[in-house]
Amino acid sequence: MTDENTMTDESPGYLSRKVVVSSDNGLHARPAGRLAQEAQTFDSEISLVVDDQTVDAKSILDILTLAAGPGNMVELRAKGADAKAALDRLEALFLNKFEGA
8 A cells, every 4th residue: 555665766855655545535625625734734845646747735726636536546755854754644644534643
């Protein structure tokens, strides 16, 4: 379900983790809002990647443009002092289907 933190050639200096959208309705408005709200609590630069589309994880509108449905693989990328903590927190949201966590 998730990969270890990795550095990718496409984004030097970024930590990266892959998660699967497991909520029944995908990243619709409520989980997208929750994800953006959580991402905004971190100083790191955070992005989401689905296929070849990369968006700002701190923007609900950007997240919604991904149209990530159930089963889609999402790569979380973060760069900054609190990047690992950001990835841990956002990964937990995906693992808990945006409930609780």
